[in-house]
Amino acid sequence: MSDPDPTLAEQVQRLYELSIYRRWLFVTLCWLTFGQYGLWQFRGDFDLWREHFTWVALRYGLAFHLMGAFSLFFCIGVTGAVLVWQSTYILRGLSPRERLRLENEVKNIRELGPKHPLWKWICDQSGDGPL
Template identity: 50%
Template sequence: MTNDQNLQIEVQRLHKLTVYGRWLTVILLWISVGSLSIWGLRGEIALWLEHFTWAAVRYGLYFHRWPALGLVLCLGMTLVALRQSRNVRGLQEREKQGLEQQVRRIRQQGPSHPLWKWVCKGSSSVDS
């Protein structure tokens, strides 16, 4: 395998690793912050299920700011993860170049880099 083929394989590994890391973060956020936010809005949610109006939703979120901010954080991170997962079909050139730079930095640092064993495993090419 040439150095260029190794680089592309390692870029794909790094991209996959970042996608998995982002989804793990989203899952942990929903388990912790999301569940606490929903628990904080449990009374309002019961009201919404009984008599749903947009005014009730607005009131509930406005007067329960911390749970509302927690839900916004969880939803925002979910949307970011969805957007990044869309790139599995093909990376944009700018994103690909950024990942290539990261791979080069990982290669340069070598086995002391935390991601080295996941990104550069099986490739014996280390850029100096």
């Protein structure tokens, strides 16, 4: 095999870190919008649950506030998916398929140059950039 390009490896790492930040930003925005809406829907049920918590009370609260329940389940699902995705990377590292996809994306960013919106975060060599 040929010697890997250290600049490409560094740029792939920057792109991966940027994808981590974007995913957690999406999770945060979901919780700030859908999560707040879902919790607001259950505001009347919290008093009942605090006094007499039963699984039946929880079930009826979820059944009568479907949009609030779907909002909370969506936020929990997105958070869980990002946690599983990131823990897989921590435990196993990047898979060859993911590394190839990131390398192709970096090459695409390099070809487009400064016209690409991620150019200054991935390929700009003047300083470390915002990451």
